[in-house]
Amino acid sequence: ENTSCLRSVWMFCLQYVHGFSPVCVLGSRTLSKGVRKRGVDGRVRRFEEIPHTGRSGWINLLNALGPIYRFLSNGVYCKYSVNIFLPSDIGELFRSEGLYPERMTVQPWVTHREIRHHSKGVFLKNGEEWRADRLLLNKEVMMNVAVQRFLPHLDEVARDFCRMLQARVEKEGRVVEGKQSLTIEPSSDLFRFGLEAICHVLYGERMGLFSSSPSMESQKFIWALKQMLATTNPLLYLPHRLLLRVGAPLWVQHASAWDYIFSHADVRIQRGYQRQSSSRGRRSEAGAAGDRHTGVLGQLLEKGQLSMDLIKANMTELMVGGVDTVCMCVDEMFLSLYTST
Numbered sequence: 001e002n003t004s005c006l007r008s009v010w011m012f013c014l015q016y017v018h019g020f021s022p023v024c025v026l027g028s029r030t031l032s033k034g035v036r037k038r039g040v041d042g043r044v045r046r047f048e049e050i051p052h053t054g055r056s057g058w059i060n061l062l063n064a065l066g067p068i069y070r071f072l073s074n075g076v077y078c079k080y081s082v083n084i085f086l087p088s089d090i091g092e093l094f095r096s097e098g099l100y101p102e103r104m105t106v107q108p109w110v111t112h113r114e115i116r117h118h119s120k121g122v123f124l125k126n127g128e129e130w131r132a133d134r135l136l137l138n139k140e141v142m143m144n145v146a147v148q149r150f151l152p153h154l155d156e157v158a159r160d161f162c163r164m165l166q167a168r169v170e171k172e173g174r175v176v177e178g179k180q181s182l183t184i185e186p187s188s189d190l191f192r193f194g195l196e197a198i199c200h201v202l203y204g205e206r207m208g209l210f211s212s213s214p215s216m217e218s219q220k221f222i223w224a225l226k227q228m229l230a231t232t233n234p235l236l237y238l239p240h241r242l243l244l245r246v247g248a249p250l251w252v253q254h255a256s257a258w259d260y261i262f263s264h265a266d267v268r269i270q271r272g273y274q275r276q277s278s279s280r281g282r283r284s285e286a287g288a289a290g291d292r293h294t295g296v297l298g299q300l301l302e303k304g305q306l307s308m309d310l311i312k313a314n315m316t317e318l319m320v321g322g323v324d325t326v327c328m329c330v331d332e333m334f335l336s337l338y339t340s341t
Helices: 002-017 057-062 087-097 107-116 127-141 144-172 187-203 216-236 240-246 249-286 295-303 308-339
Strands: 068-072 080-084 174-176 179-181
Touching: 080 087, 107 216, 107 240, 107 249, 127 144, 127 295, 127 308, 144 179, 144 187, 144 295, 187 216, 187 249, 187 295, 187 308, 216 249, 216 308, 240 249, 249 295, 249 308, 295 308
Parallel strands: none
Antiparallel strands: 068 080, 174 179
């Protein structure tokens, strides 16, 4: 049951990271069952015809705009996004996209790649270039054979995480009705779980984040990842190229965080490449591939279908997107388990 749950979480994570979802899906027990409101006739509407929230977004949202509505964001640049409630509508959107769906690009991330001369991964690509890279990556992260290969290692991290939490309960908890109990705010712990799990799957390495004294490298990476995510949202609604030109602190913090994230990926990729090279001789002598877990990185290096620059770009984006999405998924899973018991 544990591995089945983890597999579901991981598959959802990879779908999000690879850019499947162009919409914001908001949960609703009523709407998720396919119930339409206010006589929605199912015809395709032009953008201008879609109901929208206006500037009093949350108030109008509560007035039941319907299963598809526009949301106007606030900021220097006001932007519209279309939010879709019903899974059936989302499925119809996916079916109509064709081979080359257009995804909204995260412009501050794209700007960082351009000024640092980094390649872009599939999360920041569109068109034929996106599809070519996506098909190659699917074989290593989405297909059933690939999932079965890394699922035991994800399960290993999950079990270590549970043991860590159990040890904390025994050490810091209090006895309630004859049982040891501890109330915590799990966000930081889930962040470490996501980072430890994704790193093990992608690079075949553990970061040691469940230790009482994680390495300085790991702590700096956590800091960089959190800073990058925290500065992304405001930069989506501000003139980030102007902030870049004037050297504004917000942009400097964002770029510095990305720089460290890329340097961290570079170190692990180089380490993985060295392991791969040194093991080829031993592998040929033994006449077998061996049992060492080399992660998604090892598979990509072995196949040699992506350049080192593209491997670095995609591994970096998978690491970042995977951590954030795993945290949200497990957080929602805990909430669901709590509310259903």
